[in-house]
Amino acid sequence: xxxxYKLNGYNIVLDVYSGSVHTVDDLAYDVIAMYKNATKEQIxxxxxxxxxxxxxxxxxxxxxxxxxxxxxxKQGKLFTDDKYENLAFDFKKRNTVIKALCLxxxxxxxxxxxxxxxSQGKYHGERALMSFEVGKRAIDFLIENSGSRVNLEVDFFGxxxxxxxxxxxxxxxxxxxxxxxxxKKFRFTIxxxxxxxxxxxxxxxxxxxxxxxxxxDGRKEVNxxxxxxxxxxxxxxxxxxxxxxxxxxxxDKEYYVRGTFTKNNLDFSNDVFDLYNNGFDQISVEPVxxxxxxxxxxxxxxxxxIFKEYERLAERILENEKKGKKFxxxxxxxxLDQGPCAIKRLRGCGCGNDYVAITPDGDIYPxxxxxxxxxxxxxxIDEGTFDTNMKSYFSKTHVYTKPECKKCWAKxxxxxxxxxxxxxxxxxxxxxxxxSCQLQKKRLECAIMLKAAHCAxxxx
Numbered sequence: 001x002x003x004x005y006k007l008n009g010y011n012i013v014l015d016v017y018s019g020s021v022h023t024v025d026d027l028a029y030d031v032i033a034m035y036k037n038a039t040k041e042q043i044x045x046x047x048x049x050x051x052x053x054x055x056x057x058x059x060x061x062x063x064x065x066x067x068x069x070x071x072x073x074k075q076g077k078l079f080t081d082d083k084y085e086n087l088a089f090d091f092k093k094r095n096t097v098i099k100a101l102c103l104x105x106x107x108x109x110x111x112x113x114x115x116x117x118x119s120q121g122k123y124h125g126e127r128a129l130m131s132f133e134v135g136k137r138a139i140d141f142l143i144e145n146s147g148s149r150v151n152l153e154v155d156f157f158g159x160x161x162x163x164x165x166x167x168x169x170x171x172x173x174x175x176x177x178x179x180x181x182x183x184k185k186f187r188f189t190i191x192x193x194x195x196x197x198x199x200x201x202x203x204x205x206x207x208x209x210x211x212x213x214x215x216x217d218g219r220k221e222v223n224x225x226x227x228x229x230x231x232x233x234x235x236x237x238x239x240x241x242x243x244x245x246x247x248x249x250x251x252d253k254e255y256y257v258r259g260t261f262t263k264n265n266l267d268f269s270n271d272v273f274d275l276y277n278n279g280f281d282q283i284s285v286e287p288v289x290x291x292x293x294x295x296x297x298x299x300x301x302x303x304x305x306i307f308k309e310y311e312r313l314a315e316r317i318l319e320n321e322k323k324g325k326k327f328x329x330x331x332x333x334x335x336l337d338q339g340p341c342a343i344k345r346l347r348g349c350g351c352g353n354d355y356v357a358i359t360p361d362g363d364i365y366p367x368x369x370x371x372x373x374x375x376x377x378x379x380x381i382d383e384g385t386f387d388t389n390m391k392s393y394f395s396k397t398h399v400y401t402k403p404e405c406k407k408c409w410a411k412x413x414x415x416x417x418x419x420x421x422x423x424x425x426x427x428x429x430x431x432x433x434x435x436s437c438q439l440q441k442k443r444l445e446c447a448i449m450l451k452a453a454h455c456a457x458x459x460x
Contacts, residue, residue, distance in 0.1 A: 002079065003409035004033060007449045008315060010456075014448065016409050017084070020077040023452045027057060031065050036079060040066055084346060084412075085400055096395055097147035100350070102357040102368045103138055105130045105168055106159040110195050111235060113227045115260060115288045115296060117369060125372055128360035129164045135171040137381045138358045143182050145386075155189045157357075157368055162196035172208050191215065191258075193227070194239035202246045210254060214243045217259040218271020218285060225264060226296070244279055256282035256330060262296035263288075266305045269313035276320075276327050284330035287439055289421055298435065307442045314446040318453055334413070334447040348415030352378070352394030366394060369420030376423075394419070397429055404432045414440045 001016040011029040013022040024032070027047065034043045044062045051057035072078040108127040109116075139154070146152055154175065156168050168190070175186045190205060191213040205212055216239060217223040224234025247255060257280045261268035268285050275283050287306070290297050298306065317329065349355060352366030356378065364378040364386060365371045379385035399405040399416045416422075417436055419429040426433055 001082070001409060002032065004029065005445055007311065007445055008318075008453070010449055010452050012445075012448060012452055013078070014409065015078050015080055016412065017080040017082050018076055018078075019412070020072075020080075021448055021451065022072070022078070023456070027051065027062065028065055028069070031062070032069055032078070035066070035069050096354050097149050098142060098145040098354055098356060099149050099151070100153035100155070100355040101138060101142050102155045102157050102355070103130065103135060103171070104158065104357060104359045104368065104371065105135070105156050105161045105171075106164040107360050108163055109158060109160040109193070110163060110230070111160070111193050111227055112230050112232075115226055115262060115290055115294070117289070130167060130360040132167050132170045132174075134358075134360065134362045134381070135167055136174050137362065139171065139175045139178065141358075141381045143178060143184060146184070150183060151185050151187060153187045153189070155191070157191055160193055160195070161190055162192050162201060165196070165201060169204060187211075189213065193235065194242045195229075195235055197239070197242035197246065199245075202242070202249060205246065206250045206253065212246070212250075212255045214239075214246070214255065214257045215259070216240070216243060216257050216275070217261070218265070218268065219274045222261075222265045222271055223259075226260070226262065240278065247280060254282070256280075256284050256328075259283075259285040260288050261285055263298055263302055264296055266302060266309060269309055269316055272313060272329060273316065273320075276325075281327040282330075283327060286331065287436075289418075289425070289433075289436065291425075300435070303435075303438055306439065310442050310446050314450055317450065331443045332447040332450055334444070334451060346398040346400070346412075346415065348398075348417075348419075351419050352376075352397075353391055366390070367420060369418070369424075373423075394429075402430045402432055404437070408432075408437070408441075410437075410441050410444050413444050 003014040003016060005012055006029075011024050011026065013024055013029065013032055014020070015022075030047060030050065031043055034046060038046070040063070043066055044059055047057065047062045048059065069078060106129050107125065108129065142152055142154070154171075161168055172186075172188060175188075179185055187210040188208055189211040190209050193215045215227070216236070217227055220234070220236040223236045227235055229235055243257065257275050259271060259275070261271065265271060272283055272285050275285075287298050288296060292299050313329070314332065317332070320326070349367070351370075355367060357365045357368045357371055358381060359365070359371055362380045362382040363371075364380060365373070366376055366378065370376040376390070378387040378390050397416070397419060399411040402416050402422075405411045405416045414437070417432050417440065421433040421436055422429045422431055425435075
């Protein structure tokens with residue numbers, strides 16, 4: 001399987017199963033398109049006709065080009081066979097451990113963001129704060145179910161985690177106290193809207209959190225349009241100085257600012273660059289996912305404009321880099337050299353299998369986006385229950401069990417997309433969310449083009 005496209009002056013050919021990416025001239029691009037469905041003579045005749053006005057395109061030149069394509073095929077860099085499908089049905093037999101928790105430390109929030117999938121942090125339930133006792137049992141649950149795995153991850157999520165920060169600190173202290181005894185190392189992440197950030201919280205986060213996610217949508221007018229306080233006022237003027245201070249004091253430790261764009265700011269490349277100009281170099285601005293009936297929803301109608309904007313963003317990033325200015329835009333980050341392991345490529349995030357979410361009441365769900373959907377409740381840590389059948393169900397959910405994904409060129413990069421979005425908007429975790437798919441494929445095309453441009457610069 002191959003995928004061919006043209007972008008920003010580059011003719012790009014991706015060999016899906018080997019992961020090889022080729023930038024080629026017009027002749028090679030057209031030859032590759034015909035290669036599997038025509039004879040050598042037919043290709044030569046077609047190319048001579050198409051390039052009749054180009055004296056450099058001779059029969060000999062076309063023949064050599066076909067031979068070059070054949071050699072790449074022989075080397076396993078074009079038209080390679082699928083080596084993953086059998087592996088997919090082999091690894092589903094493996095017993096996997098849990099390596100990561102999403103702790104819903106607070107089912108409440110001090111903002112009233114209109115697009116919030118968690119219903120302002122309540123997850124369509126009652127407002128609640130996780131107690132230290134529940135958090136302690138959650139850490140014990142992770143240790144008990146992690147097998148021999150050493151490195152474990154805990155994400156503090158909400159709602160707004162800073163509204164229950166004393167318990168965050170207690171849980172971190174408790175987890176650290178168990179590391180030596182059980183041979184584990186905890187890696188903590190916290191996601192915050194920044195409203196309650198102060199110097200003490202910044203110092204603790206920078207000391208204990210391996211990563212921190214800072215929620216801000218970009219320009220002041222864009223951020224404050226959707227990310228409002230309960231009284232209707234915006235939060236930008238409060239959070240921007242706090243985020244700048246945190247990042248400045250953080251040094252080389254991981255962080256990223258994470259924004260959401262909606263139908264109301266389809267010029268979101270301006271928000272990306274506004275964040276960059278404010279001193280942030282780790283940036284994610286992602287499309288809203290919601291019901292099509294919402295007045296800010298992205299629908300099929302907006303896709304052409306969004307595609308153009310992604311292309312514009314990629315071009316702006318290249319221009320910026322030529323000036324010696326670089327930043328990471330997360331949706332354009334792509335490792336073409338090695339990438340994730342085969343299992344990660346096939347199964348994605350590990351939702352419900354090696355990753356689960358725990359609510360303030362101790363309920364266990366496959367991930368934060370499944371919280372509140374009762375049919376996906378996996379158990380409760382207070383009751384000592386855990387549905388291993390559902391865990392097995394998610395372990396067997398991968399790109400080869402999703403009909404549309406199985407035949408898609410992008411399957412090893414998106415890994416079947418978000419299971420929660422698939423369920424909520426398509427009715428089944430195995431049915432890929434069509435809108436997200438289209439956006440993902442465009443982002444991947446831009447990301448690969450950026451890699452091609454970087455390689456071209458090196459070779460010059």
